[in-house]
Amino acid sequence: MIETARLRLRWWRDADRDAHAALCADPEVMADLGGPRDRAGSERRFDSYLAALEAFGFARWSVEDQSGNFLGYVGVMPRRGEHPLGDHDEIGWRLNRHAWGHGYALEAAGAALDDVYRRIGLPEVIAYTAPDNYRSQAVIRRLGMRRDAVRDFTVPSDTGGQWRGLVWVAPPP
Template sequence: MPEHNYLFTSQRLGFRSWTHDDLDQFAAMNADEEVMKHFPKPLSREESAEFLDRLFKHYAKHGYCYFAAEVLESREFIGFIGLAFQSYAAPFTPATDIGWRLKRSAWGKGYATEGAKRCLQFAFEDLQLEKVISTCPKQNHRSELVMQKIGMKKASEFDHPKLQDSPELQKCVVYEIEKE
């Protein structure tokens, strides 16, 4: 496995830019029905490649993205944790969102919480953002719990405009946190 230069690290995790070599593992994670339970559908390999391309472009434009996350000790890819600029039509956008998606074998280890705390630090200290939001479908209690654990407060509920074709997922919560 090649050595990766991390943009920053937390106690157990390294955060880095994406490479084309990530596609196999990224596509496998996005094809997992359990991982994608709170999304409209699992992604095909082609859809994952398109998502990866959007991550490259987002990083080039904004200097941040949903970063590839690895366990420092083993360099194992576990998914993504990071930030994304959101401009879809909602009362709280445009805004920078914090989000995460981890492969199943990385669940239950505190990685999402640890990584999200470190990404918030990056957002406020390095990027000098004033506020960060996070959203998820109302039934995604595990993600909502991470939002609470990292100090975010529930701001409201909304119908996500990008989930109109998935009515069971459209009712979402939005959390926010401001720079101290």
């Protein structure tokens, strides 16, 4: 578990599945990924976090406030297999709508980056986001990440069509 001034990042429990599914079903929260995921899609994503944690020792964390209220997730996911960027480690976050605008993504992402650089010893962590996801881009800039436009990519989206990712690199501490 990681504790910050206002947040607790902890590994997932089976009891978190419903809260994760509700997060993934929210059209506004999922707009930058082409729309909400159904329960089966949420379950696949949830299971991927558990598998990554077991295989690599890091993954997305469940994020809650100090009272234990679920806010969303943040963390570094190992991306292996077929991807335009090849094997890499990517930081990302997704918070419930009511948690937006409070600096939680920045606070939790900073703690997650510090963890994988110090505890795991990763050589590099990247972030990518859609060109119109200005909220995430603001968090990325506040994290001190540097733009690496050479690595920008396009992939098929989960909902059909194409998704374009703009890439940034996180500086080690």
